[in-house]
Amino acid sequence: MTCDEIRLLLHAYLDDELDAAQSAAVLAHLAGCAACTARYEDHARLREALAQPDLYRPAPDALRERWLASQPTAPVTARPRRGPIALALAAGFAGALLLTSPAWIDSLRAPGTADGALVAQAISGHLRSLQPQHLMDVVSSDRHTVKPWFEGRLDFSPQVKDLASQGFPLAGGRLDVVGGRSVAALVYRRHLHVINLFQWPDEVSEPRPRMIRQHGYAAIEWSADGMRYVAVSDLGEGELQEFVRDFREGAALR
Amino acid sequence: MPANPFARPSQEAATSVRFEAEVLPWLDAAYNLARWLVRNDADAQDVVQESLLRALRYFGSFHGGDARVWLLAIVRNTCYTLHARHAPEGRHASLDDEALALPDDCPSPEALTLLAVDVGSLRQALERLPPPLREMIVLRELEECSYKEIATVTGQKIGTVMSRLARARERLRAELSHPTTEAGRHDVR
Numbered sequence: 249m250t251c252d253e254i255r256l257l258l259h260a261y262l263d264d265e266l267d268a269a270q271s272a273a274v275l276a277h278l279a280g281c282a283a284c285t286a287r288y289e290d291h292a293r294l295r296e297a298l299a300q301p302d303l304y305r306p307a308p309d310a311l312r313e314r315w316l317a318s319q320p321t322a323p324v325t326a327r328p329r330r331g332p333i334a335l336a337l338a339a340g341f342a343g344a345l346l347l348t349s350p351a352w353i354d355s356l357r358a359p360g361t362a363d364g365a366l367v368a369q370a371i372s373g374h375l376r377s378l379q380p381q382h383l384m385d386v387v388s389s390d391r392h393t394v395k396p397w398f399e400g401r402l403d404f405s406p407q408v409k410d411l412a413s414q415g416f417p418l419a420g421g422r423l424d425v426v427g428g429r430s431v432a433a434l435v436y437r438r439h440l441h442v443i444n445l446f447q448w449p450d451e452v453s454e455p456r457p458r459m460i461r462q463h464g465y466a467a468i469e470w471s472a473d474g475m476r477y478v479a480v481s482d483l484g485e486g487e488l489q490e491f492v493r494d495f496r497e498g499a500a501l502r
Numbered sequence: 503m504p505a506n507p508f509a510r511p512s513q514e515a516a517t518s519v520r521f522e523a524e525v526l527p528w529l530d531a532a533y534n535l536a537r538w539l540v541r542n543d544a545d546a547q548d549v550v551q552e553s554l555l556r557a558l559r560y561f562g563s564f565h566g567g568d569a570r571v572w573l574l575a576i577v578r579n580t581c582y583t584l585h586a587r588h589a590p591e592g593r594h595a596s597l598d599d600e601a602l603a604l605p606d607d608c609p610s611p612e613a614l615t616l617l618a619v620d621v622g623s624l625r626q627a628l629e630r631l632p633p634p635l636r637e638m639i640v641l642r643e644l645e646e647c648s649y650k651e652i653a654t655v656t657g658q659k660i661g662t663v664m665s666r667l668a669r670a671r672e673r674l675r676a677e678l679s680h681p682t683t684e685a686g687r688h689d690v691r
């Protein structure tokens with residue numbers, strides 16, 4: 249792909265409007281082109297800046313009252329006293345989620361948050377890892393080999409669990425960068441698919457896993473015992489959820 | 503039709519309840535779009551009030567689908583029809599490629615760094631964009647619409663949405679990268 253093509257496509261990439269193959273092509277170009285990478289980073293920053301809530305103009309109360317007053321038949325008293333946003337969430341958003349997701353998982357609709365940005369970086373890390381020679385720095389299905397490999401390379405000790413009997417054999421691990429810090433990336437496999445499990449210490453406690461979809465990939469994010477986890481794969485959502493459940497329930501190596 | 507005194511009011515009431523449940527939740531979205539397009543509070547309120555009246559009038563022909571996208575399309579149309587006559591930016595609103603072209607790259611793109619991304623600068627830069635580009639940013643970044651939803655709201659092809667959004671962002675980036683040149687009103691090439 250040429251820089252001119254990338255100049256247009258990077259926006260669609262940023263907006264998660266490309267499929268997995270196109271996303272990979274954009275990333276491959278960015279990996280080798282400093283000018284396009286600088287442009288991409290500017291636009292990513294611009295996007296983040298435009299997400300500032302102060303830029304959003306919600307309807308003034310006067311407008312709401314004016315509308316209701318102009319509608320004599322509106323059964324105002326019969327309405328539950330909930331704000332429109334609460335109603336919108338209840339009707340359109342939460343309702344849809346309850347139908348499609350198991351109860352233990354939340355979906356994140358809008359990836360424009362700080363967390364969404366971290367997950368986006370984890371997904372980029374996953375895509376990079378699929379390029380030749382990028383997947384693993386330590387290749388082993390033995391967690392007693394993989395876990396010690398991280399010692400001295402990170403300022404924390406990652407959780408490494410053996411999930412072979414659940415159908416997710418460990419393949420290895422590598423160092424990666426998410427949110428400007430070094431993180432552990434464990435690589436698990438499911439048949440021919442790769443699962444990247446990123447983890448790093450984080451005080452934030454959000455034990456409820458959240459499903460995020462971007463660039464044709466599914467990611468699940470959660471935290472436990474002072475660690476933040478993001479699992480990314482091109483597996484179907486159901487299988488990725490299974491992986492996360494198995495990992496959370498799996499015995500830790502002491 | 504038999505003269506059933508209860509039929510009409512109860513049907514009206516049912517419509518009204520359904521309208522309140524399906525359309526009114528998107529009042530904030532409607533106002534946000536209108537406010538960014540007409541750029542002042544009073545006009546934006548008039549636009550939304552008029553849009554809701556139109557929406558209610560056509561609500562019978564709205565069968566499911568995405569009520570937010572449907573309402574945003576009405577708001578956008580109302581903005582352009584109500585404000586075509588006294589829109590000061592009318593001449594910018596023409597969609598010729600010249601006005602919407604991607605700004606030429608600076609000689610050294612590496613040296614061009616995004617400087618000002620505070621709310622004030624962003625707001626100013628966004629208000630200076632021509633409406634066809636401004637609405638792209640508002641729908642994508644503030645309303646978080648997908649390209650498909652933006653295409654539906656604006657009646658454009660997805661490819662057009664993609665290229666306009668790219669132009670809009672390049673314009674913003676260029677403006678915010680040169681906060682001291684004061685040249686915003688005439689595009690610096």
Ligand SMILES: [Zn+2]
Nearest residue numbers: 251254281284
């Ligand atoms: Zn390039």
